[in-house]
Amino acid sequence: MNEKKGSLHPITQVTREIYDIFKEIGFDIAEGPEIENEYYNFDTLNVPADHPARDMWDTFWLKPLEAKKLLRTHTSPVQIRYMENHKPPIKIIAPGKVYRNEATDATHEAQFYQLEGLMIGENISLADLKGTLKYFFEKFLGDKVEIRFRPSFFPFVEPGVEVDMKWKGKWLEMGGAGLVNPKVFEAVGIDPTEWQGFAFGFGLDRIAMLKFGIDDVRYLYNGDLRLINQF
Ligand code: YSA
Numbered sequence: 001m002n003e004k005k006g007s008l009h010p011i012t013q014v015t016r017e018i019y020d021i022f023k024e025i026g027f028d029i030a031e032g033p034e035i036e037n038e039y040y041n042f043d044t045l046n047v048p049a050d051h052p053a054r055d056m057w058d059t060f061w062l063k064p065l066e067a068k069k070l071l072r073t074h075t076s077p078v079q080i081r082y083m084e085n086h087k088p089p090i091k092i093i094a095p096g097k098v099y100r101n102e103a104t105d106a107t108h109e110a111q112f113y114q115l116e117g118l119m120i121g122e123n124i125s126l127a128d129l130k131g132t133l134k135y136f137f138e139k140f141l142g143d144k145v146e147i148r149f150r151p152s153f154f155p156f157v158e159p160g161v162e163v164d165m166k167w168k169g170k171w172l173e174m175g176g177a178g179l180v181n182p183k184v185f186e187a188v189g190i191d192p193t194e195w196q197g198f199a200f201g202f203g204l205d206r207i208a209m210l211k212f213g214i215d216d217v218r219y220l221y222n223g224d225l226r227l228i229n230q231f
Contacts, residue, residue, distance in 0.1 A: 010220060010231045011113055014208040015095050018115060021139045022093045025132070027117070030092040032078035034099075038068040040077035044187040045156040053155050058101040071099035074201055075116035076156060083188040088120040088195045095204055106216040113204035120180070120190070120197035126159070129177055129198035137165055141211065152176060156184050157199060167210060175202030 157178025182192035
């Protein structure tokens with residue numbers, strides 16, 4: 001019988017391909033809970049209570065509010081949980097689902113995926129970050145890519161950058177990154193005079209959209225088999 005058995009969702013396909021590329025260069029895969037608490041989603045990432053930086057992430061808080069539980073707004077808490085339980089050197093990626101209480105459009109969903117990365121070692125610099133990302137994107141897209149860093153602010157990195165990638169002649173914003181802020185290392189008991197690290201967080205949906213030429217993120221989630229079966 002020639003019955004069609006269905007196909008993997010584009011996000012699943014992209015995630016598996018990303019695993020393979022990073023595994024080859026020695027990265028492990030880490031996971032964390034989607035229901036997080038304020039401590040891991042914000043506090044240990046050096047986002048103090050009442051700091052305006054918290055507004056960067058529109059949060060779905062869970063009831064009872066006093067419990068300070070939330071749907072994680074980014075995959076960065078996975079870094080913290082991993083650093084608490086593993087000694088450096090560390091090389092991980094952590095793909096996963098995140099949630100934001102925001103209006104949707106072609107490039108924004110209230111539920112989407114991110115790809116977190118963390119590498120800790122001795123003498124890690126921004127050049128290591130750039131080299132790793134360039135290696136990844138070239139492997140993943142099968143093409144020569146140009147990467148550009150723009151100065152940016154995330155409380156958990158110093159310096160922080162926004163990462164753009166040149167794709168079909170245009171600069172595209174892919175995510176945030178930087179060198180791990182020594183305050184984050186202190187919060188998890190890693191000595192910042194001995195260890196340095198870089199971290200990054202990309203929109204996985206945007207990576208999938210780029211790879212497959214999908215021009216609206218909402219197509220990935222509306223369950224229309226006409227889209228899914230193309231992949
Ligand atoms: C920055 C520095 C690090 O050392 C580690 C991680 C990060 C990223 C940080 N945690 C963060 O969440 N930054 S972000 O709010 O700018 O989101 C990162 C990426 O997620 C964006 O560049 C975009 O590609 C994607 N994104 C954000 N909101 C989205 C979205 N994708 C789909 N729908 C949304 N609503």
